[in-house]
Amino acid sequence: MKRLKLLLIVFMFPVICVSQEEIEETASDSSAVLKLQNYVRMMDRDNTPPADHSTFPQLQAEFKNAHEVTQACISCHTGRVDEIMKTNHWLWERTEKLEGKGELPLGKKNILNNFCIGISGSEKTCTRCHIGYGWEDKSFDFSNKLNVDCLICHDNSGTYEKKRGGAGYPDESVDLNYVAQSVGKPSKINCGVCHFWGGGGNNVKHGDLEKALLDCNREVDVHMASEGENMSCVECHITDKHNIAGKLYALSSENKNRATCTHCHTNAPHADKLLNEHFIRVACQTCHISTYAKANATKLYWDWSTAGRLDEDGNPIHENDADGNHNYLSIKGTFVYDTDVIPEYYWFNGIANHHLITDTIDTIPVQMNSLSGSYLDKGKYQKTNKPSKIWPVKVHRGKQIFDPVQNKLIQPKLYAEMKGDSAYWKDFDWNKASQAGMNYLGLPYSGKYDFVKTEMYWPLNHMVSPKEKALSCKDCHSRNEGRLAQLNDFYLPGRDKNRFFDFIGIGLIVLAAFGAILHGSLRVFFRKNHHLK
């Protein structure tokens, strides 16, 4: 009998131990070899450029202006210009379907943000980031092929630069022939020059896209790290006929033409089944982007209402915080910057809505864009047919100008070259700037203005951490200080409990323990009395 019992114990224990070991072993095995598809490692590629443009005769004669460069490009690359002219990089708008608003062209022309508000009336400076030449105002000809700027994306010399306030034309110092002879595939800086400095400074807007990515370590971004694969933007943003996959979640409403993690990493990248299951409701980004603005600060708050304070001589001023980031500019107001920011988390099904310039304010803070999704959204009836997932989001909060009579946001005219042109950045007069901006758009302005709180959501996608720095269970599955503390529309194990049933349950345990102690001591007490008698 005893032998049998021993046998059983001996039999059971290895079963438990071995299976534990197996789990650990497979986990460490898989981490050694990353599961990848649709991707060829840098070391396995032939990186020699297909052509040497410096030898081409078309690029030898001195270019008098930038349009001539475009002419030279399209003389060989026939049809390519038609491709690019269909894309949103050229049009700065695309047709999107908005919930409750139907299908409409959506872009910088008709939606506002809570950074520099909008481009209307200030195109000359804003279109420095447009892939074209000469977008000064509404009269810009979007059908003229020679207006396309090929160089901004294809310059590999690093010498091409667009002029400040130049409506997209290159700076006079640029040697167009040299640039034209050194074109190639876009590198990080071609994309970064606009996408890193959007909003008027490095990392102002995105928080996860900034100049540090040009040369960073794995802690900042595993994909773009110099010591690793050193991937450029277009490795993930795969381009077909000049249509670049992936679009800004904050400004694109329909869930289409995305660049995704799963394209290379598959739908089940982990060895652990439970982790893969998390992917059903948790975006990769949530665990793998532990913080954003890892190297340089990003703007988290922008209060326009304090703008306009000038020094004794009537000149605009700027003040910096302790870290050297602006915290006040006369032309823009008060800012709060931060680095290594912990994201906020929201349900998101890839579909967003937007506050159009013509929309009436119905919520305060005004939701400049809103991410659609909830725990109960299983995606069945959505175009995507995918359930909402938890996403890390940068939320940019602000205070910006609106018309309290119309109850609508105002597009002020911000930029002009000279004083007296109603531009706020020169004249510091909100009333004139508002009147000019709204007139430009053909929209009414009551003559009264005030400032309203706004919020804008920026789902995060970049600055993926090394796996050791990815979130662990406890970051969310913990009682009080978890990252999902605010996302309360569902039951999360480890975070949530039912206070009533926990109270009853703990009460029962205390009662049982207390009862046992009391009963036991009474027994001992009475037994002693018995013995004494």
Add this chain to the structure above:
Amino acid sequence: MKKVYIYKIFERFWHWAQALLILILMISGFEIHSSFNLLGYSTAVTIHDFAAWVFLVLICFAIFWHFTTGEWKQYIPTTKYLKAQFDYYVGGIFRGAPHPTKKLVYNKFNPLQRLIYLGLKILVIPIQVISGFLYLYFHYPIQGLELQSLEYVAIIHTFGAFLLLAFMIAHVYLTTTGYKPLSAIIAMITGWEEMSEEEIKERLVSDIETSILKSRAQLKSSEEYNELFDAAMSTAGKKAGITSLADSRFKDAIENSGAGYFFISKNGIYNDVNETWYKLYKYDFKDEIIGKHYRLSRTEEDFAELEAHVKTVLQTGQIINHGEVKRICKDGSVGYHTLTISPVYEESEIVGIEGFIIDTTSQLLAERELLKKQIRIDKELKKRKSKED
């Protein structure tokens, strides 16, 4: 102090494996509930999921065992002695009163235990298993069979865990209320439980009753029946550490066992009989027979045979297993039983005989009925055959 074998090996293995698994599930589970940090969250989840599967396998084996051994009957709830058991825990136990119910083979649990264990088996454990597997495999509201939210499942599962933990505390405490504080736990480890003399006697009675029932079921002939009965009694005795039939504890055990006991002194006078015995002989009181000679228990012709046997036992000390005999009851009616005759020693001198009788009347009548039918059928067959011829 004597020990009695109560818990079989599988039962003990199952009990301790279950205890260990519940403990593991409890520790990892409450860590998942963020009650404390001990193993690390992901380790806790891995262990919890694995232990859940092991538990499920164990449950399958346990269900099989309960039904194949008939042990499930132990859990049939009863209100009999329920109040007595309750009163004992709130009062009697402090005065040193005896347990109101005894541990018997077919009544291992007191009525409170029956109720609580049954509740665990058919309510708490199944709810934990079902909610646990829903928790594990339907934690996302996606497609097919789906939970709108984990909330209700999680609340039920957590509350079940609280109940189990409260039960465990009470259960462990109550193990100390046995004969000695540790006797119940030692019994669960070794299978052998320390008991008072009184409890052992009761237990023997039930053992023997069981054996008799088993013997009857296996009965083929009355001789075989006798042997089986003896074998059953000696196993029962051995379990209780009794080797001699003359052991007083054994005699007590026979009381109410379904077997009639008699003690006849050297001169042939009934010295002692038990209730079963005098009821089989259709007497109303024990005193009606004590002091009388055993002659009145037999017909004239059968008496000689019995006398010869008695003489043999008295002279040689031999134990006689007698086959079926006919007895004369008080009212002159006839019954049948089998019989053992053993010598009774007093300071190495035989002072009388004792033995057991086991009634076979109904058995015999049934057999006769069968025989009659057989004969009729045979006759009928013969008739038909002759007609055919």
